[in-house]
Amino acid sequence: MKSDLYVALENRQIAPGIMRLSIQRSEATGGMRELPEREIGIKRKTPLNFEAEDWAYSPVEPGQFFMLKTRAVEPLLPRPLSVHEASGDVVVFLYQTRGAGTKAIAALETGDPVLATGPCGRGFPVDDITGRVALIAGGIGIAPFRYLARRLSKSPSISSLVLVAGFRSMLFGLEDIAPFVTEIRVATEDGSAGTKGFVTDIIAPAPFDAVLACGPIPMLKAVKDSCKSAGTRCLVSVEARMACGIGACLGCTINTRSGNRRVCVDGPVFPAEEVLFDGGE
Ligand SMILES: Cc1cc2nc3c(=O)[nH]c(=O)nc-3n(C[C@H](O)[C@H](O)[C@H](O)COP(=O)(O)OP(=O)(O)OC[C@H]3O[C@@H](n4cnc5c(N)ncnc54)[C@H](O)[C@@H]3O)c2cc1C
Ligand code: FES
Numbered sequence: 001m002k003s004d005l006y007v008a009l010e011n012r013q014i015a016p017g018i019m020r021l022s023i024q025r026s027e028a029t030g031g032m033r034e035l036p037e038r039e040i041g042i043k044r045k046t047p048l049n050f051e052a053e054d055w056a057y058s059p060v061e062p063g064q065f066f067m068l069k070t071r072a073v074e075p076l077l078p079r080p081l082s083v084h085e086a087s088g089d090v091v092v093f094l095y096q097t098r099g100a101g102t103k104a105i106a107a108l109e110t111g112d113p114v115l116a117t118g119p120c121g122r123g124f125p126v127d128d129i130t131g132r133v134a135l136i137a138g139g140i141g142i143a144p145f146r147y148l149a150r151r152l153s154k155s156p157s158i159s160s161l162v163l164v165a166g167f168r169s170m171l172f173g174l175e176d177i178a179p180f181v182t183e184i185r186v187a188t189e190d191g192s193a194g195t196k197g198f199v200t201d202i203i204a205p206a207p208f209d210a211v212l213a214c215g216p217i218p219m220l221k222a223v224k225d226s227c228k229s230a231g232t233r234c235l236v237s238v239e240a241r242m243a244c245g246i247g248a249c250l251g252c253t254i255n256t257r258s259g260n261r262r263v264c265v266d267g268p269v270f271p272a273e274e275v276l277f278d279g280g281e
Contacts, residue, residue: 003117008108009090015172017097018140019106021081023068023114025089060086062148063123063214063237063269066093067245069115072104079105080242080264082144082214083119084176091116094143094173120245124148124212124235124269130157131209135181136223137165138199138215142173144237145214149180162208166199166219198222205232213237217277224272234272238263 006023014020060083067078079101085092097106108114126148133152135145142165152158163177166187171194174184186194187202195202200222205211213223214237227234240252240263247265254263255276261267 003115006091006114006116008110008112008114010110011106011108014094015170018094018172019097020084020092020094021105021108022090022092023116026113060091060119060147061123062126062151063144064119064121065245065268066091066116066118067120067242068093068105070104070108071113072107075100075104077101077243078115078117078245080120080245081105082237082268083123083147084143085147085150086119091118092146094140094146094176096140117245121264121268122266124237126151126155129155129210129212132160132162132207133158134162134164134203134205134208134211136199136203136211136213136215136219137163137173138213138219139167141213141215141219141237142177143214146173146176146180148212149177153180164199164203166202166215167193200226204230205234206230208232210235213272220272220275221277224275224277227272235269236272236275237268238270238275239268240264 005026007026009022009024011019011021065080065082067080069078081093081095083091084094095102097103135149137145149161152161161181162183163181164185165174169188169190169192171186178184185202187197187199188194199219205227210233211223211227212235213220220236224234224236238254240254242264243249243251245264247262252263253260256274
């Protein structure tokens, strides 16, 4: 994992409050010295139109993330975003604008420099996942599942891949994952699409060999509990506030069965049974 200069290729709203950013390693665009010239106009690729080209640098596991910092003075600290897609020398992120950090990222324009550290953390162990697999996403938790689904869809050990996604109301990100999964199920809290209710209402883990989940902590806890009852293997990608992203500040520490663990280096993906949500089970 290392810090490198990248340039923003495209940063576009795909739904209200939801953006997709693609960045490219700056050496491929002529280096940082040329970056101030916006005319650089790097429009070489359609960000999600990758023909399964591998990420050209250190291998990226689905579920890993990059710490991103823009030129904006505030906030000082970088923000973690999961890899939505990685191919060639381009990394793509899907993100929700929340506060100062994601607003600074949302302000990036084509050609702007971005300092990115990564790939960080431990992702989903793709080679160790077999059989019938369910991906469970809550809201922006869908972000890592495009790259994960693409990688899993290439594995001969996977017999079926179902995406189960829950949203408050508006749907997003599904069309990017659809080509790689055998089925998509949707729940919305307001009933505007799919089944009215929570994502956990539309998935019973028993028929699956593995459940991989990313979303808010209450959802992860519910998924963990139902997988435990069904005896289904469960991996969860845990979110925590992060300052350094490289294991130095201890700011992202969570409780696990094997003691305190740092989400940024020991995770964000953990076996669900390891994680002690709310300090309890
Ligand atoms: C490993 C990892 C991967 C992530 N991947 C993505 C991704 O792919 N797409 C995406 O949109 N977001 C992702 N996030 C969350 C993203 O980093 C936060 O939205 C961001 O840090 C918020 O920064 P901000 O400056 O915009 O908001 P802030 O001003 O820092 O916070 C705005 C509000 O959001 C809350 N908040 C901030 N961070 C978190 C958090 N981690 N968990 C819960 N609440 C939080 C704050 O309490 C506050 O209420 C990820 C986080 C982690 C740890
Ligand atoms: S964010 Fe600093 S140790 Fe994890």
